[in-house]
Amino acid sequence: MGTGHLTIDLDALVANYKALAGMGSAEAAAVVKADGYGTGVSKTGRALMNAGARRFFVAVAEEGAALRQALGPNADICVFGGHMAGDTDMISDLGLVPMLNSLDQVLRHFEALPGHPFGIQLDTGMNRLGMEFSDWAAVADIALAQKPVLLMSHLACADEPDHPMNAHQLEEFRRMTDGTGVPRSLAATGGILLGPDYHFDMTRPGIGLYGGQPFNEARTVVQLDLPVIQTRSLEPGETVGYGNTWTAERPTTIATVSGGYADGITRHLSHKGALWHGDIPCPIRGRVSMDLIGVDITDLPEEPKALSLLNEHQGVDDIAGQTGTIGYEILTQLGLRYSRRYAGA
Template identity: 80%
Template sequence: MGTGHLTIDLDALAANWRALDAMGSAETGAVVKADGYGLGVAPVARTLHKAGARRFFVAVAEEGAALRQALGPNVDVCVFGGHMPGDSEMIGDLGLVPMLNSLEQVLRHFEALPGHPFGIQLDTGMNRLGMEMSEWAAVAEIALQQKPVLVMSHLACADEPDHEMNTRQLAEFHRMTDGIKVPRSLAATGGILLGQEYQFDLTRPGIGLYGGRPFEEARPVVTLELPVIQVRDVEPGESVGYGNSWIAERRTRLATVAAGYADGITRHLSNRASLWHGDAPCPIRGRVSMDLICADITDLPETPDSLALLNGRQGVDDIADIAGTIGYEVLTQLGPRYTRRHPSA
């Protein structure tokens, strides 16, 4: 086949959920937004449901519709983006639970879907989504009378355990919610790792499920093998790829693989990262182009049929470090041309 093979280890995914679930006494949900972080929401969510997750989180109502189709009616599907204009029918018909994050959304939801389940999202300092203290104080009595299923906020710096923002947001969440008789949620993956005082009634792991930081003990979930299309020898002084950005200093054997920035492999890896053949690194030579990458296989004892971008030697965070980004971005940009394989959990 002419496309890369993206293999998602569902056993590892389930093991990561169980490991995070075991870190406290709170209920453990699962964040499966962005098509299960780019790995396929249906197999990902079914695996997590089988592992024990009963409450799932997506970004927008349309993602909730896909999740509901995958899992059926007997799980909670919560929508971080809340109740947006035009979403009332979808939310009502599919039983989605919007996390209302503004006075406007509270009014919209109560008017359009009275009695329909909802949650509340509060801003404890991240200044992204959620009601600040003044807004919450204005609507809290009315909202709480309608019995929300969850009140939540989100930590800005949970991947930095010593950051003072963590304790500041924890204190603010207590100030805004202590005394209410509603389940509370503050911790995603990083918050779980901060300890039980951050976990409240429900946790919402995301990136840790998929093998990324800050859950250092996570099992890797993704491997990516790229097929070799052509092998050639270049002589000293010859250049490779667009812009002549790499020039051979010795006689070099190159493998050209079928993948590029159209498949989510950023040009920032040009001349900096390696592909792998087993335990042997094969440095990328020249620029990553739209559909093709060249790698140096001079020192391999054999000509490979494929080379790996993601494997046991190089994970999403390793790629992210080279590219100057984060593992979330590496995962969610993996393109649609890959043949995705989901060995059963």
Template identity: 65%
Template sequence: MSTGFLSVDLDALATNWRALDAMTDVETCAVVKADGYGLGAGKVGRALAKAGVKRFFVAVAEEGAELRQALGPNVEICVFAGHMRGDTDMIGDMMLTPMVNTVGQLTRHLEALPEHPFGVQLDTGMNRLGLEIGEWASVAEIALAQNCRLVMSHLACAGDPDHPMNRQQLDQFHLMTDGISVPRSLAATGGILLGPEYHFDLTRPGVGLYGGMPFADAQPVAYLDLPVIQVRDVEEGETVGYANAWTAKRPSKIATLSGGYADGLLRALSGGANLYHGGQAVPLVGRVSMDLITADVTDLPELPGVLSILGSDQTVDALAARAGTIGYEILTSLGPRYARRYAGG
């Protein structure tokens, strides 16, 4: 095949969930937004449900509808975007639980689906989604008297354990929610690692399930292998790729591989990343283009048919660091042209 192979280890995914679950004494849910962080929400969701997940989180109602079709009726699916205009039928028909973010969303939900479950998202300082303290004070009594399933907020700096914002948001969450009887949630992956006072009644890990930081002990879940289309001899002084970005300093063997920025291999990786062959690093040379990258395989003992760019030798965060970004972007950028293979689960 001329496309790359994206292999997903569903057993490692489940192991990561169990490890995060074991860190708390509360319910551990799972975030599977953005098509399961790029790895396939249906397959990922089924593996996590088998491992014991009863409640899932997605970004928008459309993702929730697709996940419901994959998982069936026996799990709860919460929607971070809340109850948006035009989503009422989908929320009702697909049994989704919107996390309402504004007074207007709460009004819409209670008027359109008065008996239907919902949750409330509060802003504790991130200034992105959720009701602010004054808004919450004005509607809390009404909301909590309805079929409210969860009150939640989201930490802005949980990846940095020493950041003062963590304590600031924790204190604000207590101020806004202490004394209510509805379950509460503040922690995603980073919040779990901050310790028990951040755990409340349920946690909702995301990137840690998929092998990403800040969960340093996570097992790799995604493995990406790229096929070599052609190997050529390049003489000293010859250049490779767009803009003559790399010049050979010795006679070299250059492999051209199927994969480029259209497949989520960010252009910022140009000239600064490695690929791997049997554990041996191979430098990516020249520019990442839309469909192709080139690697210097001169020092390999044999000409490769495939090189790995993601896996045990190079994690999503290690690759992200070379591109000046984060593991989330690497995972969610993985393109649709890869042949996806799933193991375990």
């Protein structure tokens, strides 16, 4: 097989969900936007539903349509992006629950779909989505009379437990929602780890489900193996890859593996990343190109058929740390050329 092979461990995904859900008494929804953070929402969504998740969050209505097809009628599917112009039929026909973010969305939803379930998203300081205090105060009585199913906000700095923004947003959320009698949600993965003060009625684990930080105890969900296409022996002074950016200083064996930035393997791994053969790291040599990567296998006891980029030794956050980004980006950029296998669940 000439393409990389992506294995998604559904048992690990379910274990991560149950661990995060078990950290408090709140209902645990599941965030499955961006095609289940790149893992494939049809399979992962069904596994999470079988594990007990009944409410799911997606970014936009189009993602909700794909999820509804996978899960059927018995899941609540909430849309972070709210009720956008042109989404009315989709929201109505598929039974999606928009998280209304603005006065315009409130008016659009109430006029187009009176009586259809909705939630409200409030801005407690992130300045991204949601109604600020003044807007919410202006419309709260009208909105609450229509019986929203959820009031929610989102923490900006939950991955930094000691950041003062966490306490500020908690206080602001309480100021905007105390006494409403409506179920509330503030915590995604990082917020869950901040403790029960942040849990309210529902939590929304996302990245932690898929093995990412800040959930340190998460089980590895994704493994990526890249087949070796060719090996070659280099003498000292020979170079590897575009631009001659790496030069051998000793007799070296280079494996050329199938994978590159067209597959979501960032070019920033050039010269600093490694692939693994079992427990042995093998350094990347030269530039990561569109379809191919050179890897130093000189010290291996045998010539491998494949090398692993993501595994129990090296997760998405390890690669993110090497390349100056975050694990979310590494995970959601996993390419479409990979063959995929779902294990467990």
